Amino acid sequence: MIARDRISKLTANLILLAIGVLFVLPLLWVLFASINRTAGLRVEFPTHPTLGNFKAVLNTDTTYRPVLNGVILCGGSALLTMVCAVLAAYPLSRFRSKFNRPFLLTVLFCTGLPITAVMVPVYGLFVQLNLVDTIGGTIMFMATSALPFAIWLTKTFMDGVPISLEEAAWVDGAGNMQALRRIVLPLMWPGIAVVLIFTFIGMWGNFFVPFMLLLSPERLPASVSIFTFFGQYGEPNYGQLAAYSLIYTTPVLLLYLLLSRKLGGAFALGGAIKG
């Protein structure tokens, strides 16, 4: 029995390692190419590693401004999403009303709608409202597109905070919003952080929405401006592309590390989703 257990454990480890290696392999290219001045599409460790690619892309037009735009765009959207989601989740989680169930079902239904499909009419709407190529309009749309999922998750996390504590506060004369701010939010901040960080990571990688709604090069976030490496000049400079990709990816990797060190990582999200 024990021998069989050991064999099954060994097999599981070996299969997992093989899959893990398959997942790591594509990453090697970007690491090697970023320090190779003459990088192509082949994976090879450069004979003369150099930081030249990073130096070449670290300037206002290529890196600083797009990354700053991304921070403004995604940070603004994620915050707006979070504020609206917390406010919406509170009555949904705390008060029984005929309205709750249909609203939650609508929210769940919306999480399923393909946002990609809405982009053509959204573009039309933005033309009508004169919002094309504005950061504010794009923030509002990005926040809305993340909202159904964020409301659902936030409500799931909020349901985990026992209501008895608030009842005590209500008796003491605290209002709903005071109870939310003083009692519920401090107790569920890990959940809030999980939703906020995942919303931000999703938006940071989102290409289609800013690609459609923003036009001026000086407003484009990093997810879109990366496309300028494939200009009209034929073969892109793969080394610089790889270096830029790494710089652009760093913020979400740091956020993810923060999440996994402090908050139980993505597994907290899996627990909230599986229903």
Next chain:
Amino acid sequence: MTSTVAPTAAAPAPSGKSTGRSGKPRAAKLVRMLPLSPAIGLMLVFLAGPILYCLYAAFTNMALTGTGAANVQFVGLDNFRKAFSSGAFTNAIWLTLVFTLISAIIGQNTLGLGLALLMRRSTKVVRNFVGTAVIGAWVLPEVVAAYLLSAFFNDDGTLNVMLRAVGLPGQDWLYGAPIIAVSLANIWRGTAFSMLVYSAALSEIPKEIEESAEMDGASGGRRLLFVTVPMISRAIMTNLMLITLQTLSVFGLIFAMTRGGPGTKSQTLPLYMYEQAFSFSQIGYGTAIALVMLAIGAIFSLIYLRGLNSEAAA
């Protein structure tokens, strides 16, 4: 925050969860629902609005240039007739189905479940390494993932180097089998989600249940099929629906890897819609395709809701 409105809402509600029948004034009940309004406002303008607009524009000849730009006319079902009789549209539908089937339903789902199951018997170091690699691929921005995988599937890329090393013929995957390449790319990028959902679901199965099945002499495969899978059926349902819906609307990954090409060999519905609406300026026709996509999404969404509902009722 708007703490000024709150006391009026809370004052008559000392018991908090009291339902409507206790004769609470209607106004107070409305006020305590007030925090919902920013979310509802945003969703009405930026989600419901575009969908309604879609319902209108799909039946017109709206365009950015030409006759449809100067004077928009109602054309009935013309856009849909045109779509369903067009080879490019049916091609896009097929490719979308193949892409969803290979990358989500077979790939991400099975691999995610497999990883979650294997991780339960593995050692901690291996588990952490694989978890980090798989989640890393997921956290990576869409376009970066697309570039990495373009390099991976390229003629000189890692995949071909590996294949040739073991004596198998390589090929330019992005040129020869683009839909397979983008499907594999989507598996690489999306498996983490299924893995997380299944890990969470598996962690809630009591150990005793599996142990007693083992005592009764059930083999590994039978235990998986008749004990483990039924216990996580709800998670499987949820996961399948969510990844199907995500996969249906994948745009950036395919756009950055192949632009739908070569020709239209990897042009799934979102890419076809984009090409028609913006490259060819046919907004009316583009929204008709968008409406078809929304309808497909809505059907899956409804099945998913029904599944959740019947589970809750049971």
